[in-house]
Amino acid sequence: MGKQYWRGGNMLYPVPAVMVSCGRPEERPNIITVAWAGTVCSSPAMVSISVRKERYSYDILKETGEFVINLITRDLTYATDFCGVRSGRDVDKFAQMHLTSLPSQHISAPGIAESPVNLECKVTQVIPLGSHDMFLAEVLGVTVDEKYMDENGKIHLNDAGLVAYSHGEYFELGEKLGKFGYSVAKKQAAKPGSVTKSAKPSGAGKKAASAENRTASKTEAGNRRKSASKTGSADKQKSRRK
Numbered sequence: 001m002g003k004q005y006w007r008g009g010n011m012l013y014p015v016p017a018v019m020v021s022c023g024r025p026e027e028r029p030n031i032i033t034v035a036w037a038g039t040v041c042s043s044p045a046m047v048s049i050s051v052r053k054e055r056y057s058y059d060i061l062k063e064t065g066e067f068v069i070n071l072i073t074r075d076l077t078y079a080t081d082f083c084g085v086r087s088g089r090d091v092d093k094f095a096q097m098h099l100t101s102l103p104s105q106h107i108s109a110p111g112i113a114e115s116p117v118n119l120e121c122k123v124t125q126v127i128p129l130g131s132h133d134m135f136l137a138e139v140l141g142v143t144v145d146e147k148y149m150d151e152n153g154k155i156h157l158n159d160a161g162l163v164a165y166s167h168g169e170y171f172e173l174g175e176k177l178g179k180f181g182y183s184v185a186k187k188q189a190a191k192p193g194s195v196t197k198s199a200k201p202s203g204a205g206k207k208a209a210s211a212e213n214r215t216a217s218k219t220e221a222g223n224r225r226k227s228a229s230k231t232g233s234a235d236k237q238k239s240r241r242k
């Protein structure tokens, strides 16, 4: 089988799809679905979202310099799609999707109560890139739903039914293949009855876990604060044209 060479395009998948909530004071808050989102720095905790100028949310983000990234789950997938194909110019997305606005602690923009994790973000830079402007932001606070925490305060986010976006389609995260550093971890005696299903690549070289990733894990742990659903079938063209 041969390989085809294509011109440059967006083929980095899967990515997170998130619901970004934002709002001006005295106006109803809005939600925009964003797939061009990412973690860009561990300390300070920073993220980016890229948004087209023509979005209703764009001016709100630019003026207020604030937004909340709300992680999505299987149960929020329909609403995520809806918020990505309807504009806040025309509809109240919170009301239409029966979502509850969650007051933030560090910023004025509210989060979405139904989301398992809400990242309160303060914009530090807006970088024009072309079709999109990238909003770089510091994560000032994170709200975690206690539903996913055990009695020791450990979060079990992977039990939440988190969703990824790939080539225009939404997927619930599937089988666990390993955990951070498993490729170099010392073998432990298997517990009776346990099943080991870790993925082993064929011929991949052993590589130590990166400092960034180790730091990220620690920072996330340190930052933890105690405090389907129908998958909508959006117009393919629209959903691909982020």
Ligand SMILES: Cc1cc2nc3c(=O)[nH]c(=O)nc-3n(C[C@H](O)[C@H](O)[C@H](O)COP(=O)(O)O)c2cc1C
Binding pocket: 017, 030, 031, 032, 033, 034, 035, 036, 037, 050, 051, 052, 054, 055, 056, 057, 058, 080, 081, 083, 084, 085, 086, 087, 088, 089, 132, 165, 234, 239, 241, 242
């Ligand atoms: C899965 C998905 C991902 C999207 N990702 C982005 C994105 O990263 N940036 C963007 O500007 N628009 C993105 N969109 C489109 C906007 O969410 C959509 O245009 C939305 O209606 C804008 O809402 P607003 O006009 O209320 O701001 C995405 C849509 C979907 C369905």
